[in-house]
Amino acid sequence: MAQTLTRPVLSVAVPTPLRRCLDYLPPSSLSIEAVSGLLPGMRIRVPLGPRRVVGILVAIGDHSEVEHEKMRAAEEILDETPLLPHTLVNLIGWAARYYHHPVGEAWQAALPQLLRVGRAPDSAGTLLWRLSRDGLGLPSRALPRAPKQAKLIDLLRHQGQLDRESIAAADISTAVMRQLEQKGLIEKFTGNPHHAVPSPAIDSPKLNEGQQAALLSITSVMPGYQCHLLEGITGSGKTEVYLRLIEQTLNVGGQVLVLIPEIGLTPQTLDRFRHRFGAAVVTYNSEMSDRERLSAWNSMRTGSASVVIGTRSGVWLPMAKPGLIIVDEEHDISYKQQDGFRYHARDIAIKRAQLESVPVVLGSATPSLETLSNAVSGRFHHHALPVRAGGAALPDVRTMDVRKAELESGLSGDLLEQINIELSQNRQVLLFINRRGYAPSLLCHDCGWIASCHACDARLTVHARDRHLRCHQCEFSTPLPGHCSQCGSRQLLAMGVGTQRTEETLRKLVPNVPVLRVDRDSTARRGSMENILRTVNAGEPCILIGTQMLAKGHHFANVSLVGVLDADHGLFSADLRGSERMAQLLVQVSGRAGRTNIPGQVIIQTHYPEHPMLQSLLQQGYPEFARSLLAERQLVEMPPYSHMAIIRAESPSSRTAEETLRNCRSQCETNLSMVNMLGPLPSTLSRRAGHFRFFLMLRSTDRAPLHQAVDAVIAILTAKGATRNCRWSVDIDPMESG
Numbered sequence: 001m002a003q004t005l006t007r008p009v010l011s012v013a014v015p016t017p018l019r020r021c022l023d024y025l026p027p028s029s030l031s032i033e034a035v036s037g038l039l040p041g042m043r044i045r046v047p048l049g050p051r052r053v054v055g056i057l058v059a060i061g062d063h064s065e066v067e068h069e070k071m072r073a074a075e076e077i078l079d080e081t082p083l084l085p086h087t088l089v090n091l092i093g094w095a096a097r098y099y100h101h102p103v104g105e106a107w108q109a110a111l112p113q114l115l116r117v118g119r120a121p122d123s124a125g126t127l128l129w130r131l132s133r134d135g136l137g138l139p140s141r142a143l144p145r146a147p148k149q150a151k152l153i154d155l156l157r158h159q160g161q162l163d164r165e166s167i168a169a170a171d172i173s174t175a176v177m178r179q180l181e182q183k184g185l186i187e188k189f190t191g192n193p194h195h196a197v198p199s200p201a202i203d204s205p206k207l208n209e210g211q212q213a214a215l216l217s218i219t220s221v222m223p224g225y226q227c228h229l230l231e232g233i234t235g236s237g238k239t240e241v242y243l244r245l246i247e248q249t250l251n252v253g254g255q256v257l258v259l260i261p262e263i264g265l266t267p268q269t270l271d272r273f274r275h276r277f278g279a280a281v282v283t284y285n286s287e288m289s290d291r292e293r294l295s296a297w298n299s300m301r302t303g304s305a306s307v308v309i310g311t312r313s314g315v316w317l318p319m320a321k322p323g324l325i326i327v328d329e330e331h332d333i334s335y336k337q338q339d340g341f342r343y344h345a346r347d348i349a350i351k352r353a354q355l356e357s358v359p360v361v362l363g364s365a366t367p368s369l370e371t372l373s374n375a376v377s378g379r380f381h382h383h384a385l386p387v388r389a390g391g392a393a394l395p396d397v398r399t400m401d402v403r404k405a406e407l408e409s410g411l412s413g414d415l416l417e418q419i420n421i422e423l424s425q426n427r428q429v430l431l432f433i434n435r436r437g438y439a440p441s442l443l444c445h446d447c448g449w450i451a452s453c454h455a456c457d458a459r460l461t462v463h464a465r466d467r468h469l470r471c472h473q474c475e476f477s478t479p480l481p482g483h484c485s486q487c488g489s490r491q492l493l494a495m496g497v498g499t500q501r502t503e504e505t506l507r508k509l510v511p512n513v514p515v516l517r518v519d520r521d522s523t524a525r526r527g528s529m530e531n532i533l534r535t536v537n538a539g540e541p542c543i544l545i546g547t548q549m550l551a552k553g554h555h556f557a558n559v560s561l562v563g564v565l566d567a568d569h570g571l572f573s574a575d576l577r578g579s580e581r582m583a584q585l586l587v588q589v590s591g592r593a594g595r596t597n598i599p600g601q602v603i604i605q606t607h608y609p610e611h612p613m614l615q616s617l618l619q620q621g622y623p624e625f626a627r628s629l630l631a632e633r634q635l636v637e638m639p640p641y642s643h644m645a646i647i648r649a650e651s652p653s654s655r656t657a658e659e660t661l662r663n664c665r666s667q668c669e670t671n672l673s674m675v676n677m678l679g680p681l682p683s684t685l686s687r688r689a690g691h692f693r694f695f696l697m698l699r700s701t702d703r704a705p706l707h708q709a710v711d712a713v714i715a716i717l718t719a720k721g722a723t724r725n726c727r728w729s730v731d732i733d734p735m736e737s738g
């Protein structure tokens, strides 16, 4: 029964899977005045069962459904002022509702780890380096045989102090730092970095007509919310437009949030931002330590930094003076969190821009169909940059028919010949393969047995270097077997092509040229990607082999040939977004060729050169191709012309998983005529890590009935006993339809 209380009721988001806030009384030690000073967005330590947890105060009310006597008191208020401005408090609340996710967990995802455990926002400081007393006394040119060490000494002499990122941005490795530290010439300390005032853009190129028009149009409505799509082909100068927009925003005292895909931030890009805006730029990504992240978070919150370049979770960073939000490569699926709180950072960015009344710019050479439809309908402003800036031409793209061709580790003789020609002209070559590892499967030549994961519906990938079989879906790994586990034969064949295999073959075939592999395995160690990029950027002939990691954002000046080893698997994808993805990947990877004044070419190996999708992409280009995909989606009322939610269930028992979803469907279907339901069906990967996986798809042309349906399903799933032995999740606007 609701009742009025004299003491206010604190509604707190606690870190649990609960789908609502919990009510608490203010800490008993708090005076009346202190209680009246409480504001949403402050952290608060509260009891939760036997534990004490850090929650967020989201509302202060005067009544509760819980009886007064049963309500527990909060223990301690952790912040004197709200941790986040009210727009962000609202944004997180909105996102939890929109994605139907427990509000406490949404808050967890939005805050850096150290804040979640109760640390003060300014407690991290930053690890900085400076010259030691000996270092200061060092005569100039004292280290003639260690140019990198000398460079760092020089830098520190001029700047006084540097954080690790700035040192890395100056192309100086941690090894060099360690050497100087051991010599006692430099030392670490914790402090606050000077986030210097941006220097004027001295060496920015004169914008071309398209860039100028986009810039004018975007700035003409600043401040105030508007969403812009900057659709510019690879190398058309989108980044240059961002830099100008940032410059103008900083000039009027605003801050800028720049979102980039998971692995899109190359040292080159960071360099470019730092070069323009100096130490006013901070970064925020998963490679940083908790301390570094809190420090970046706090410098944006206090306004001591002006620009942050962050990956997905950067969208939650507070800004003291929000001025502009940029989402680079907005089509990239790494913006969508694929587990837990399944939010899409681009969509959150747009909502945030609305709440903060600032413009948001989405940039891409290959916009997502969602964004494109908004541009076509006029909801977003559309700016096109159809030519490459700085005079570079688009590469010549052609298919290479590999039917009947002899393939060696995926390479046709013709492609190999072209590779040799490019190398002999001192150019670089980039080869794209969609599989890491050595070979996607291991097959018995005598009986046909295939090595599969015991826990997943997946084949094991051969990793030759450490002689292991690995599952790419779970953690399972086992030494390479010597014989078939079915018939005992020793005739085991590695089938198919992964990055390692092509690397091995090319090392043999082209022995005197470096072969560099870029995939999750080769770049697992911190700094390894930087090393590879350094070699490429030195410009000497080399062959780069890699997965999608290579397709994103890189600017390789001397790459003249891009080879796509196998376009076929993308042509027959069952996923709703299969064609869109394939087209984006092909265009992005092609965009790495011929980025300067040397002409580039792209060769796509395929068994289906006349495939209509491939043909239409190559002949019409992405903008046309994407628009015809849009027309198709409209015809069948698929997203973005309808809205989708997927409910997934998984269980060690296949029946349980399926029944759970069947139940949901039968219990709520009759009331939901506006919602189209499909399933339960087995997921594309029908078993993972020992769990059978099923999904139920809900679709509607209107958002409201869809969200009602999801609420109804959640009510069924959260009822007592409904989901014994079964895990489930809700995915709104799913990126994978299965």
Ligand code: ADP
Residues within 6 Å of the ligand: 205, 206, 207, 208, 211, 232, 233, 234, 235, 236, 237, 238, 239, 240, 241, 389, 390, 391, 555
């Ligand atoms: P995108 O972000 O679209 O891939 P960039 O902004 O990185 O494109 O530009 C590609 C290359 O062209 C860069 O080397 C950049 O310095 C150069 N560039 C960009 N705009 C201009 C311009 N207006 N004039 C000359 N060069 C330019």
Ligand code: ZN
Residues within 6 Å of the ligand: 444, 445, 446, 447, 448, 449, 484, 485, 486, 487, 488, 489
């Ligand atoms: Zn066998």
Ligand code: ZN
Residues within 6 Å of the ligand: 453, 454, 455, 456, 458, 471, 472, 473, 474, 475, 476, 688, 689
């Ligand atoms: Zn597995």
